[in-house]
Amino acid sequence: MAGFFKNLKRKLTQTVRSLSGKIKNIFAGVKLSAERLGEMEELLYQADFGRKTVESILDAVRESHSRNPKLRSEEISAIARRILRDLLEGSEGSFSPQSFPETICLVGINGSGKTTTAAKLAILFARRGHGVLLGSCDTFRAAANEQISLWASRLGVEIVQSCHGADAAAVAFDALSAAVARKKDLLILDTAGRLHTKVHLLDELDKVQRVLRKKLPEGIFHRWLVIDGHLGTNSLRQAEIFHGAFQLTGIVITKMDGTARGGALVSIYSEWKLPIYFVGIGEGADDLRPFSIEEYLDALFGQEEAAKGGK
Numbered sequence: 001m002a003g004f005f006k007n008l009k010r011k012l013t014q015t016v017r018s019l020s021g022k023i024k025n026i027f028a029g030v031k032l033s034a035e036r037l038g039e040m041e042e043l044l045y046q047a048d049f050g051r052k053t054v055e056s057i058l059d060a061v062r063e064s065h066s067r068n069p070k071l072r073s074e075e076i077s078a079i080a081r082r083i084l085r086d087l088l089e090g091s092e093g094s095f096s097p098q099s100f101p102e103t104i105c106l107v108g109i110n111g112s113g114k115t116t117t118a119a120k121l122a123i124l125f126a127r128r129g130h131g132v133l134l135g136s137c138d139t140f141r142a143a144a145n146e147q148i149s150l151w152a153s154r155l156g157v158e159i160v161q162s163c164h165g166a167d168a169a170a171v172a173f174d175a176l177s178a179a180v181a182r183k184k185d186l187l188i189l190d191t192a193g194r195l196h197t198k199v200h201l202l203d204e205l206d207k208v209q210r211v212l213r214k215k216l217p218e219g220i221f222h223r224w225l226v227i228d229g230h231l232g233t234n235s236l237r238q239a240e241i242f243h244g245a246f247q248l249t250g251i252v253i254t255k256m257d258g259t260a261r262g263g264a265l266v267s268i269y270s271e272w273k274l275p276i277y278f279v280g281i282g283e284g285a286d287d288l289r290p291f292s293i294e295e296y297l298d299a300l301f302g303q304e305e306a307a308k309g310g311k
């Protein structure tokens, strides 16, 4: 846990500066005014918090200010933190393969980080002693096979894949059969990135899902949307389309390192109430952490606010 905090905080330094530091810059030593609140509003939008989230925070600040006209910047940060914590309540996904072959199918738009996340998950659970099989249903992108097989051999994880242009649903079927035959605890399926606006690609994914649904009871068939943390409010639309098409069961947010944003996560959770399982914080195999609300807030606001009663 401490490692996660240090890592995520180090990697989110830009965010730390923008939220904790900037709230201080806006309010330190000056009276709270409509103009200052306007600046805070802008800051929150820049960090990708959605309208409802921003309004909830500003309303709470105004309300506290009416009771205490001498509200300090630290207290304003603590209020924002409290509102975000409330909005995120219940969002921490906890995952450990229980009955074989538990299957995670990763879906999302192009370049969101699915393949990298598949590799990171594979090594994470392999190290915990689980039998893991990777399946590559990305038969669409020419270099996809090479990319994932390189990961598999580097990490020493078994993989099932097919040739470029093959039927993705057939690969899903083969991978699942192999997972059963080899008695793997966990099958992690990577899929081709697709724009949520491209109907034929969504149809292909639907076929993959139907093949898996026939074989897997609902409880062990996980459909996680991989979202790029840089993409901001656009990711709400992605979640809506992918959730509508595949009844998602969870979320992974990638590229949370080095982004001054990351607030869209709160909107996605508020809207869909899908558990957030993992956060990607880099390109390496170990740069994946279980999602933790407090650590996310610490990373956003900085340790100082955490110590000052934001918790």
Ligand SMILES: Nc1nc2c(ncn2[C@@H]2O[C@H](COP(=O)(O)OP(=O)(O)OP(=O)(O)O)[C@@H](O)[C@H]2O)c(=O)[nH]1
Pocket (backbone or CB within 6 Å): 108, 109, 110, 111, 112, 113, 114, 115, 116, 117, 138, 141, 144, 191, 192, 193, 194, 254, 255, 256, 257, 279, 280, 281, 282, 283, 287
């Ligand atoms: N900084 C950072 N980069 C990441 C992270 N996750 C993935 N990437 C990088 O993002 C790029 C795209 O990652 P992929 O895993 O190939 O994405 P994908 O969703 O499989 O892409 P397609 O298969 O083309 O749809 C690569 O350069 C990764 O190294 C992360 O958490 N942090």
Ligand SMILES: [Mg+2]
Pocket (backbone or CB within 6 Å): 114, 115, 116, 138, 144, 190, 191, 192, 193
């Ligand atoms: Mg990929």
